[in-house]
Amino acid sequence: MKKVDYIIVGLGIAGLSLCEALLKANKSFVVIDKGANAATLVSGGVFNPVVLKRFTPAWRGAILLDTAIPFYRSLSKKLQVEIIENTPVYRIFNSIEEQNNWIIASDKKELASYLSTKLLKNGNNAINAPFGFGEVIHSGKINTALLFKSYRSYLNKKDALLTEIFQYQELIHNASNVVYKNIEARQLIFSEGAAAIHNPYFSKEYLIPNKGEYLIIRAPKLQWKSILKGSMFVIPLGDDCYKVGATYERGVSTFEKTEAAKEKILTSLSKMISCPFEVIDQITGIRPTTKDRKPLVGKHNEFKNYYFLNGLGTRGIMGAPWLASTLVDYIENEADLPSEIDISRMN
Structure with a gap:
């Protein structure tokens, strides 16, 4: 039996941030994640403290940004890859x-x-x-594909990653610990993103899946290196390629690529740029959002060593480092959990 302090279910940006917060607190863990369809992987990776539709501050924008930038800089140094671009x-x-x-x-x-x-x-x-x-x-962007590829490799070297679909029926709950197959832990944190709709310990009413689609285009004559924001984001990828999007479909949890989303993105893009381009790919992801647009952080109302970090929505890249640190501080040091993010508000 392998004994650790924590089991983390899910390795999107929430799960990754939890890993780093637990390492900082000198706690051991194992992450269980199948390695596909994380919303962060297909996101634009943009961090930006302003709601650009109305020119208003993002929720807790200053504290989230002040935590996120040093977090990603530190990760970049640790993993020895350039994942952050201040653009x-x-x-x-x-x-x-x-x-x-x-x-x-x-x-x-x-x-x-x-x-x-x-x-x-x-x-x-x-x-x-x-x-x-x-x-x-x-503002800027994170190379999410490179980040997760590098971080999964890092966890594998630490023997801290189990690559599989989490099987809830294998979970045994005891008063002082939890057991999953051959792993025993003091605490369990679910950070599954939109996949939590399949979690029997997580109310389906808490989370609203929000499907987003992007197009990858090649536009040699655009010659633009910063992030462009109109009705859509146009995000430079290098080699004359750009990620354009995203669409929003609340309540939709399928990964099917749709012509409707493609046409919506192309219509918006045609108003933003006038040079020729070709579409080379279309990608989809499911964002975990909530009714009040605030994250879901805290403990299960019955099983006291089950915790949640979810509902990060469209600003997960910026919010995850602070939220993960806040949750670990709450568990380990009995620090206060802000009521606006406490999952108990949903009960």
């Missing part, structure tokens, strides 16, 4: 009114550090932006 987001203005709203927002205390007060003119003939751009600073 500004350029928001396309659609009118003079939007320019004015941006200036007003950039003067607010909570946004002054993130919105440049200088309105930028468009000098790229391949981009449709007659009213120019607003620049979001302290």
Whole structure:
């Protein structure tokens, strides 16, 4: 029997962040994950502390960003791969009114550090932006594919990863520990993302799956290296390729690629750029979202050594490091859990 402090179920960005928080707390663990369909893997990987539709602060944007950037820098050094790129987001203005709203927002205390007060003119003939751009600073992107490939390799070397679909019927709950097959642990954390809809210990009413689709395009004449935001994100991938999206389909949990999503992305893209391009791929992912758009963090109401970290939604890349650290602090040190994220609010 292998004995550890924790079993973690799921290795999306929530599970990965839990690993790092537990390592920092000198706790041992095993992660159980099948290694496919994590929403983080197909996401744009963008971190950005501003809601760009309305020019308002993202929920807890400052603290999440201040935790996330050092977290990914440290991971990059630890894994010896470049996973973080500090790239500004350029928001396309659609009118003079939007320019004015941006200036007003950039003067607010909570946004002054993130919105440049200088309105930028468009000098790229391949981009449709007659009213120019607003620049979001302290933003960027994470190479999620490289991150997870490297981290799974790291966990395998530590003998801390079991690559399989978690079998709930194999779980034995005791008063002081949990047992899964040949693994015994003091605590169990479910961080399965949208796959939690199959978890018998997790209420199906808590989570709303939100399907997102992206297109990968090749556009040699676009020649753009920053993140472009209009009605969709256009995210540079290198070699004249870009990830464009994403769509939102609340309540949908299938991974099927749809023509409707493809057409929606292409319609939006045609308003943003005017150069020729070709579609080379279409990818899908399922985001774990909640009714109140806040994460689900905390303990099971019956089994006291079962915990959850889920519902990270569209800002999981930015939010996961702080949320994971908060949960581990709550479990190990009996620290307060903010009521707005406590899963008990759903009961």
